[in-house]
Amino acid sequence: MSIRILTIEDDERIRTAVRFALEDEGWSVLEAETGEQALEGFNSMAPDLVLVDIGLPGIDGFEVCRELRRGSDVPIIMVTARDDTHDVVAGLEAGADDYVTKPIAPKELSARIRALLRRVKPEDASAAPRTVGDLEIIPDEGVVRKNGEEIHLTKTEFHLLCELSDQLGKVLSREHLLEEVWGYDYFGDGRLVDVHVRRLRTKVEPDPAHPRHVVTVRGMGYKLQA
Secondary structure (H helix, E strand, O other): OOOEEEEEOOOHHHHHHHHHHHHHOOOEEEEEOOHHHHHHHHHHHOOOEEEEEOOOOOOOHHHHHHHHHOOOOOOEEEEEOOOOHHHHHHHHHHOOOEEEEOOOOHHHHHHHHHHHHOOOOOOOOOOOOEEEOOEEEEHHHOEEEEOOEEEOOOHHHHHHHHHHHHOOOOOEOHHHHHHHHHOOOOOOOHHHHHHHHHHHHHHHOOOOOOOOOEEEEOOOEEEEOO
């Protein structure tokens, strides 16, 4: 079955160019001109990935991300008009997994989409359930429990937690996490890691402001500890 990508973009020229680029990769493209249209038809469209412009009329891209995240862990790539730190961080905090800037480079967009869609099954050894303090992580089921209660993580948050738990107590650099979780090398941006760590902490930490499990090691990266 072909991968289905929902593009939410009000500019018809950009939308058409993106559709052609994605169809050249063999993917099926669904289109919406507004956030309202996309949210209304999201369940029936059932996309495998969403590409959303931040600067939409009406409901903007930030709100679209937040609404989608209330009920779905679909991978989301946001499109920004420029590499503005505020917009990038705000979009990631709203629930996006990654971002691209306009003008969109088709090859880079395709690479980012492939990386987010690629879900490598863990090897047998790393697939074993593991307990870290009050957290129980079951990689091959995609389940995380905190004090026995299952918590919802997006696919990116789950892969980030699994990578940290695979190397429990070891400091992992942002570059390492970008490569292993996002599948990026030179495309990577450390802000992706930092924002997703903050989002992960809100779900797994008793007190996100004073993290006990996902710990920052200044100048080096992050580590998971019990």
